[in-house]
Every structure is written in C-alpha cells, then in structure tokens.
Amino acid sequence: xxxxxxxxxxxxxxxxxxxxxxxxxxxxxxxxxxxxxxxxxxxxxxxxxxxxxxxxxxxxxxxxxxxxxxxxxxxxxxxxxxxxxxxxxxxxxxxxxxxxxxxxxxxxxxxxxxxxxxxxxxxxxxxxxxxxxxx
Amino acid sequence: xxxxxxxxxxxxxxxxxxxxxxxxxxxxxxxxxxxxxxxxxxxxxxxxxxxxxxxxxxxxxxxxxxxxxxxxxxxxxxxxxxxxxxxxxxxxxxxxxxxxxxxxxxxxxxxxxx
Numbered sequence: 468x469x470x471x472x473x474x475x476x477x478x479x480x481x482x483x484x485x486x487x488x489x490x491x492x493x494x495x496x497x498x499x500x501x502x503x504x505x506x507x508x509x510x511x512x513x514x515x516x517x518x519x520x521x522x523x524x525x526x527x528x529x530x531x532x533x534x535x536x537x538x539x540x541x542x543x544x545x546x547x548x549x550x551x552x553x554x555x556x557x558x559x560x561x562x563x564x565x566x567x568x569x570x571x572x573x574x575x576x577x578x579x580x581x582x583x584x585x586x587x588x589x590x591x592x593x594x595x596x597x598x599x600x601x602x
Numbered sequence: 603x604x605x606x607x608x609x610x611x612x613x614x615x616x617x618x619x620x621x622x623x624x625x626x627x628x629x630x631x632x633x634x635x636x637x638x639x640x641x642x643x644x645x646x647x648x649x650x651x652x653x654x655x656x657x658x659x660x661x662x663x664x665x666x667x668x669x670x671x672x673x674x675x676x677x678x679x680x681x682x683x684x685x686x687x688x689x690x691x692x693x694x695x696x697x698x699x700x701x702x703x704x705x706x707x708x709x710x711x712x713x714x715x716x
Contacts, residue, residue, distance in 0.1 A: 491622060497686060500613035503714045510689040523715070564686065572681035574625035 488540070490591030493578040494569045496540055501525050501533045509543050509562040516558065534560060541582060608703070609713035611655060612684070612693060616640050616648045621657060621677050628661035628674035649675060656701060 496502055504523040508514055520530040537543045538560070547559040566581040577591035611617050619638040623629055629637075635645040652658040653675070661676035680696045691710040695703055 491619065494684075495615070495618065497684065497691075498613050498618055499615065500610075500714075503613055503691065503710075506686070507689065507691075507711065507714060562689075566688075567684075567686040569684040570681070571621070571625075571679070571683070574622075576622055 490576040493590040513559040605713040624677040628676040
C-alpha cells in the first residue's frame with residue numbers, strides 16, 4: 468500500500484494532521500453527534516452536504532464544518548463535483564472509513580481507524596495484543 | 603437505560619472528556635472545567651447527567667481553605683469499547699458495579715439516525 472512514503476514531502480496532508488491528533492480528538496471524530504450522522508449518511512453512498520443536512524437534521528453550517536473536519540482526517544472523501552440544475556457546483560461525499568475501534572480502559576483512551584485503502588491509523592499508543600483486530 | 607440515552611451521552615461533546623478526566627483520580631467540577639476546557643455551567647449540567655445515569659459518583663467531599671465544601675467526582679466506568687464496522691456503530695461498557703448494561707453490545711445506529 469506504500470502511500471505513506473509519498474506523503475512526507477513537506478506539504479500538509481491528512482496523515483500529517485493525524486499525527487498531531489490526540490486519541491480524544493480522534494475519538495470525537497466518531498462520537499460527535501453530527502460526525503456520527505455524517506459517517507452513516509456517507510456509508511456506501513455518494514451524498515451532498517445539503518442532502519445530509521436535510522435528512523439528518525444537521526444545521527447546514529455545522530454540516531459543512533464537520534464534513535471538512537472528517538475530510539481533513541481522511542475519513543470521508545469528495546468523490547464528485549456535480550452541476551446542479553441551477554448551475555451550481557455540488558460536492559458529493561462518500562465514507563472511506565472501513566472500521567473504527569475506540570477503547571477506553573485503565574484510564575487510557577485509544578483509537579484505531581482502518582480506511583478502505585487499507586491504511587491503519589492508531590492514536591493513543593500501542594495496540595499490541597489487539598492484533599485480532601488486524602485483518 | 604435506553605439506547606437513545608446512551609447514544610446521547612456518548613455523542614455529547616463534553617461527556618467523553620469528563621469521563622476521561624475522572625477515570626484515574628476524583629476531580630472537582632471546577633478542575634474538570636479548567637483542565638478540559640468545558641464551560642462551567644455545561645460542566646455542572648453534564649456531570650449531573652452522568653451521575654444520574656450511573657457513570658459518575660461523588661467519591662469525596664473536601665473543604666477548601668476558604669471553608670467551602672467541594673464534591674470530587676470519579677468515573678464508575680471501568681472500560682468502554684466503541685466499534686464501527688460495516689456501517690454499524692456498537693458500544694459496550696463495563697462498570698465498577700452491577701449494572702443492567704454491563705458487557706452487552708448495544709447497537710446505536712437507530713439512535714444516531716433519529
């Protein structure tokens with residue numbers, strides 16, 4: 468999968484931003500009410516911000532903000548920019564999160580994201596002994 | 603405890619921070635508010651909600667140098683696992699005491715959807 472090796476060229480990339488995220492921030496990408504809804508809305512579907520906002524009752528500004536945060540973290544991706552009937556551009560998003568695990572025990576919070584590309588991102592240190600989660 | 607309540611507690615911006623803050627040692631509301639950057643009124647409200655749901659309890663009541671009493675809260679949650687697989691959110695809790703939802707996987711999708 469060697470994508471990571473190309474990302475370290477000094478430009479900001481989702482991987483670089485993740486490196487700065489602590490496990491609580493990573494976890495809150497999933498446990499935030501709106502983020503959880505957006506992840507469900509974009510699962511195996513291409514959907515616009517307006518449609519997510521409408522279907523899930525998320526205020527549109529918050530919806531855009533959370534979509535951007537999830538996009539920056541690499542959990543959703545813009546797959547298409549379609550032209551609406553009114554001639555405006557509309558982004559369609561889809562989830563690239565395959566699995567996610569958030570474990571909280573002994574006062575420690577750890578998060579693991581498995582992306583559809585096969586990339587695994589861990590937050591909060593070592594996952595040794597939890598190799599059963601690795602597919 | 604119903605899925606809706608669990609989902610609401612878990613997807614709250616502050617609940618998770620409060621549970622992390624009180625896991626290792628008992629802390630006062632003021633201390634949690636300061637260290638975890640939670641507005642004080644919201645911090646009180648959320649702590650009472652977590653206490654009511656059995657996630658927190660008052661571990662100690664101390665007297666400050668100014669003679670005021672202060673409650674210190676401790677998390678009753680031993681462990682929690684949140685799993686997202688194939689578009690499904692599930693959660694499992696283990697508490698320090700007997701509780702109806704101990705060790706049970708709870709599916710959250712319907713509650714998140716609502």
